[in-house]
Amino acid sequence: MWPTAFCCNSIAIYKASNSMESDAPRVAICQPYVIFGGRLQVILHMVEVLNDLGIVPDIVTLRLRFEPERIEAHYGRTYQMRFRQLAPNMRIIPDDTSILVFNSLLHRIGRDYDLLINSSNSLMPLPGNQHILHYIHFPRERRLADPSPDIHRPDFRYQPFSLRWLHRLAIQQVYRFRRLHPQHHFVFNSAFTAAALREMYGNVPADTHIVYPPVDFSDYESDNRDRQPAIVSVARFGPSKGQLEQIKLAARQPDVHFHLVGFAHNPAYVETCQAYIQSHGLKNVHLHLDAPFDEMIALMHQSKYFLHTMINEPFGLTAVQAIAAGCVPLVHDSGGQREVVPLPQLRYQSLDDVPAILETLEALPASDIDAMVRELQAHAHAHYDEAVFHQQIHDILLPILDELQGKTKTGA
Structure with missing residues (x-):
């Protein structure tokens, strides 16, 4: 049942060290589902950069698909972070719907944080008055605009008037109301991805960055x-x-x-x-x-x-x-x-x-x-190289975090 599905279930995978500042900005890295793969590796490197800045982020997700302890066992590293599940008992629903549900929940959850790092690949329907740094692997908007429901299988099509075809048509109508917000910042995983977002929005802010996923x-x-x-x-x-x-x-x-x-x-x-x-x-x-x-x-x-x-x-x-x-x-x-x-x-x-x-x-x-x-x-x-990624993300985050801390100290 939906009313009981949406709850917060926090998992403190590793405790914060004493060196982490208690007055540091509150940061959440947000992704609808967290599974093992390339995106998780990007998230973990983001965590390392934030840890170096004295911040222990929350990883906000609808639900986890693995036990958090597997992360250290698989990658052999320790991370300072907490997992926050918004709907741990939620049934599996189509990806496009889950992204819209997740981003909608961030209107409420976002109040708990100074900065959201969004990895959902979608700007819909995120809060416009919240500082959000988007790390975009490929924009959902561009996927929905493609003739194929799977850009990786260009010849694939849904059967007309099937449930999946009708669902995709409905989601496409929702995305007609997409827009950019001035407090959102953009980082792309490749020039190919950056071009895809510009194709959908045209006037993307000038302070966008291409930061490739890292490898040690x-x-x-x-x-x-x-x-x-x-x-x-x-x-x-x-x-x-x-x-x-x-x-x-x-x-x-x-x-x-x-x-x-x-x-x-x-x-x-x-x-x-x-x-x-x-x-x-x-x-x-x-x-x-x-x-x-x-x-x-x-x-x-x-x-x-x-x-x-x-x-x-x-x-x-x-x-x-x-x-x-x-x-x-x-x-x-x-x-x-x-x-x-x-x-x-x-x-x-x-x-x-x-x-x-x-x-x-x-x-x-x-x-x-x-x-x-x-x-x-x-x-x-x-x-x-991961050192390149860490330096670039550090240089992008630092002015945003400095601005947020300045507002906190002045009460703005």
Whole structure:
């Protein structure tokens, strides 16, 4: 029942240290659902920046899909933060509806904070009189404007007049009332994402920033040059991530081993992948479901190539991780992957192109491959290293927090 679903359930995952100032601005990082993946990693790095500024943020969400203790176990770091669940018992509802419900709740919850860091990817219907820093992975408004309900599957369509088709039509009407607010600040995860928001709003404030999601290169670096001509892929299992298409590609490449690593977020899709492997007797495909971090790193260090199959990926954190680990990335020629992999010969238009690309790369001298990897790693270090992210977010947050503290001291 909705009336009993919406309550606050706070989980203090780690206590604040004594060094955290009691009069620091109250900050919440807001995301409708928190699951393991790239967005969680961005949130955790935001937490580290705030901790360095003496702030223990709340992570405000509708409900958690895992036990908070798993974070430290998976990433091997301790974070000063608290989880605040607004609807821990809420039934699963469509993403677009849950975002609108969550953002609506922030009108009430937002009063408890000086600054909201919004990671819902939507400006609707957030409070206009609240200081909000948006970290946008890809704007929901742009997804709803696309002919396909899934920008990662451009040919996909809902059946006309089906419940999903009608729901999307209704949500599109709600977003006709979208608008920008002067107290909102914008950070984008790529130039591709920034262009998508400008397409929807046109007059985006001038003080916007592109801050790429961070990677701790020390976690991934390896001197291993004696790698198997194998392919590793890392992504949460789901249709938009394209694992089934990778498996079908593997069926045409029986001499190449494919290691598919990812969270089993969609059990039905995982079963579909497993059924295809079994029915076709594929011995060269290995699923590493919910693999620990160390296992993922080991597979990256063993494999020569990394394959990413999502179309219109707004950024693509795993491709950066693979580059840091010394893999040669093969990515679709779209979205933010053009920024991550600036070498056009490593981007493909169709998965059908991949076997030919692999054949070309395998014919190159090892010195040419090493030079290619070094060039990609230098580019990645300059743009995606966690130290770069921390400094950029620090420089964006500091004037906002200083202004908020000034207002607090003057009683404004």
